[in-house]
Amino acid sequence: MTQQSCFHCGEPVPDNSPYQVTIKQEPQPLCCPGCEAVSNAIVHGGLESYYKFRTELPPRPELSEEELAELQIYDTPELLQEFVSQNDQGIAETTLAIDGITCAACAWLIEHQIDNLEGVERTAVNLSAQRATLRWDINKLPFSKLLAEFKSIGYGAQPWQADEQQQKLQREQKTAIRRLIVAAIGSMQAMMFGVALEAGMLENYMQQEFILLFMWMSFLVTTPVVLYSAWPFFSSAARELRHKRLSMDVPVSLAIGLGYAASVWALVFGVGELHFYAIAMFTFFLLFGRYIEMRTRHKIGSGGNALHDLIPQAALLLDADDNEEYVPSRQLRPGDRILVKPGHTLPVDGVILSGHSSVNEATMTGEYLPVSCHPGHQVLAGTQNIDSPLIVEVEKIGQEVRLASIARLSDRALAEKPRIETLANQVSQYFVAAILLVSLTVFSVWLFLDPSRAFWITLSVLVVTCPCALALATPTALAVANATLGRQGVLITRGHVLEGLAKATHIIFDKTGTLTEGRLELKEVRWLANAEDPRREQAAALAAALETQSEHPIARAFTASREEGVKATDIQAVTGQGLTGVIANQTYRLGRADFVAPDAELLPPAEEGQWLLLAADDGPLCWFRLSDQLRPDTRDMLEELHRLGMQAELLSGDQEGAVASIAQELGIENYRASATPEMKLARLRELQAEGHQVIMVGDGVNDVPVLAGAQVSIAMGDATDLAKTSADTLLLSSRLIRIPQAIRKARKTRMTIAQNLSISLGYNLMALPAAAMGLIPPWMAALGMTSSSLLVVFNALRLKDKGNEQRLSEVSSRPASANPQQEAKA
Structure with a gap:
């Protein structure tokens, strides 16, 4: 029997395929739901004539020789060993990241098409993760041909390999889901039995033997919930107690453990009441809240794997x-x-x-x-x-690229806890201790009033006052804010930055490379020495030789003036002053006049620009005039800072004329020219002594001392390595407007943390009296505690930026010719 071809695409139709389209009242066979959806859309759209007038089937896209050569790199032993596991018989397995999957029909099509290839044993597509796991004979089908087959059917495929941290997160998530599922099933079953028993329904319709059976069934379905799903609470509580600390898992473990033990006692000895369903539901609600918090944390921290995802393999x-x-x-x-x-x-x-x-x-x-x-x-x-x-x-x-260094700095920031988070953790420990004392008091009082209710009321108190929301209030908000600022190009590398930005009252700027673009250009050489001096024609080359090893923006202005035969040795940089070096057995100095030629008492010319003096052993040689321009958004940034109530100052090592001109143009009243690092640091200490919180923004080596001394320091993305290492924050974007945006986000974060703490403490203060009076059963206490935790998490998520709106607003001004093409990773 001849196998039918798909009426739409021409591919072979599997046996017993249910997919078809009706053309002129005649059913036509189709190979997959994707073809069925497309063909029916054509017919229902009144375009049935497409099939009547088409002269040939749609062509199968073929890859060019260049594309095939690009994919063949994956057949090299190094990459095969990293991405593909194979046994001695050549049976290989791999996981691919698939681009372009939109629905279940795509997954079905991929599995159907790839499974038909010679040597392929199994293809499994994970639609939600957009990944495919394959098992095939690599001797019959090379890895590159497999990738080429994906491209030929319209889906981009790349080897997927999670790093160690990502694998750890995946294991954590899978385990949490399993525990949550066990708790969900157990709590539903336990509630079905428990509610019926408590309501007395079974006593009216069933014999005592069946009632006893339902009681034991409640025990059986609750036991896996306690011993498996709730195990993380017990292990965490035991670990904290071994280290003589109290965490929120201590009252949780007490509530679950004591409630379960009391119910078992009541079941075996017939003394007391059964509350298996309340214990199971409490565990489920708590695990559900923890799972939502974990997913949020993983999503926020997913940028840690950016290095693996962004850098192509070939x-x-x-x-x-x-x-x-x-x-x-x-x-x-x-x-x-x-x-x-x-x-x-x-x-x-x-x-x-x-x-x-x-x-x-x-x-x-x-x-x-x-x-x-x-x-x-x-x-x-x-x-x-x-x-x-x-x-x-x-x-x-490799690990030397800037992307890798950014990832390391992000990890450092996440590892450091700000003072407010540390304080919250300390408060939660005292809070737990207070809960335990209150619970003991409640138990003692109810033991005197009504012994039969004492235990379960105490259990409700333990559950309803669990400080989960208090523990989540600060770290969740900080994590969301850090991730949001990172996407905007503000990389926070220290834990205290958000708190410092929120409290800041003053901000100090360097000039060159900070308020200005730092792309200095050599505009003029004004000769001072003898006009017949042969060095006159090489003045710029002499300065360029001295600046060879410097990373300062000034050095870039002399790059075009370098000459092959002019080399400097014994170069020494004096921070904030200038450079010295030996050229052709003669010592030269370049920099400020009082450093280069202190005895000459020269003053820089009054014209606009930055003036540098070049001098040799025999005296001053010439002035160099360098010119720079302001960053496009400098004025907007200063206006935003003014609206935020911030006081801006300009401290620069440049000459008076250049600094005064910039300060006047920008409306900065407080400025200081010819400021050495010591002078900048002294001004910083002066402001701090007055009680001000200061932000320092700089980019050069001369800014390192004041960057290290400020409450919060910000370095430009193209700053020197030493400045970036000393700074608390890197402004990866060249837009200064990100600074007031970061301050606004920090203030909003502080407000959100205050709201979260108020929600947590307010809930506990309201719920505790009700629970102590016996008005809240354990299952309702679990629901209330979980609801407060989720409320804190969702409130923190409001700190996320509106990324799509921002992208649309910025892209709307992009020239048509500058639209990015579809990225094609090697």
């Missing part, structure tokens, strides 16, 4: 003859040249050698507008080339 290496070869990204070395095509992601940090294009740096800076790049421009791993091919020289690879 790169297009160029040899000396410009021949192209795909190699694993990990094999690249500094000095190599790579070709980055439009739509591809950069695998390394490097510098552009040739080509002009736009690069989308949203993953690094939070800015959605592409950046125009040209030869000499620095590009970063994880960013995406948009318009034209670029040839890039590799500078940093």
Whole structure:
């Protein structure tokens, strides 16, 4: 019997396929629900003539030789060993991340199509995770051909491999789901038996033997809930008690353990009441709240795996003859040249050698507008080339790229607890101790009033006052705020930053590279020495040689003036003053006049710009005038700070004329020129002594002391490595407007934390008297406690930014030619 072909796409139709479309009142066979949905949409849309007039079936997309060559890199032993596990017989297994899956029909189509390939034993698609797990004979079907098959049917596929932290989170989530399911099933069954018993329904219709059976059934369905689902509470409480600490798991464990033990006692000896269903429901409600909190925490912290997701596994290496070869990204070395095509992601940090294009740096800076790049421009791993091919020289690879350093700084920030969180943890310990004392008092009173109710009322008190919401109030809000600011290009690297930003009253700015763009240009050379001096023609080259090893923005102004034969040795930098070095056996100085030529008593010219003096052993040689321009949003940033009640100051090491001009243009009343690091630090200490909370924003080595001394320090993304290491916050975006936005977010975070603490404490103060009077049963106490915890979590989630609205507002001004193409990872 000849196998039928799909009427829509022409693929073979499986036996007994239920899918079909009616064309001219005749059913036509289809291979999958995807084809059924499309063909029926065509027919119902009045376009049935499409099938009448089509001359051939839709062509199957074929991959180009270049695309096949790109995929063949995955057949190298290094990548196969990392992404594919295989036995001695060649049976391989792998997990792929699939792009383009939208519904169950997509999953069915992938499984159907891939399973028909020779050598494939099993294909399983996880629709929610958009991943596929495959088992096949790699001797019959190479890994690259498998990936090519996915692309040919319209789905992008890449090897998926979670890092150790992601695997840990997945294990934690799977275990939590299993415990939650056991608790849900157990609580439903226990409630069915328990409520009927308490209501006396069975006593009217069943014999005593069946009532006893229902009681034992309640015990049986509740026991797995207590011994398995509630186990984390018991283990955590035991660990805390061993270390002589009290946590919220202590009263939870007491409530579950004592309630279960009392119910077992009542069942075996016939003394007291059974409350198995209340214990099971309490455990379920508590686990449900913990699960929501865990999912929120995992989602907020998912940026920790960005390094693995953003950096492609393959790169297009160029040899000396410009021949192209795909190699694993990990094999690249500094000095190599790579070709980055439009739509591809950069695998390394490097510098552009040739080509002009736009690069989308949203993953690094939070800015959605592409950046125009040209030869000499620095590009970063994880960013995406948009318009034209670029040839890039590799500078940093692996864990040295900026993306990796950002991940490490984020981890450091998450590891540090701010003072308010530490205080909340300490308060929760005292709160737990108070709960235990109150519970003991309640038990004693009810033991005197009504011994039969004493235990269960005490249990309700323990449950209803569990400080879960108190423990979640601060860390959840901080985590959401940190993640939100990170997406906006404000990377927090210390735990105290949000608290410091919220309390700040003053902000101090450096000038060059901070308020200004830091792209200084050499505008004028004003010669001072003998006009016949042969060094006159090489003045800029002499300065460029002294600046060779400097990372300061001033050094970049002399880059174009470098000459091959002019080299400086014994270069020494004097912070905030200038440079010294030896060129052709003669010592030169470059920098401030009082440092370069203290005996000459020269004053810089009054014209606009920054003036540097070059001098040799025989005296001053010339002035250099450097010019810079303000960042586009500097004025907007200062206006926003003014609305927030912040006082702005400008402290710069530049000359009086340049600093005064900038301060006047921006309306900054408090400024100081020719400020040394010691002077900046002294002004900082003066403000702090007056009780002010100070933010320092800088970018150079001369700003390191004051960055370290401020309550909160912010370094620009292109600052020197030492400044970035000393700062509490990195402004990855070049937009200064992110600073007042971060302050607003910090103040809102502080308000949210206060609200969460009020919710938690207010709930406990209201619920405790009701529980102590016996008005709240244990199951209702569990529901109330869980509700308060969830309310705290959802209140903290309000701190998330409206990312889609922000993206639309910024992209709306993007030129049509700068729209990013679909990213095609290697």
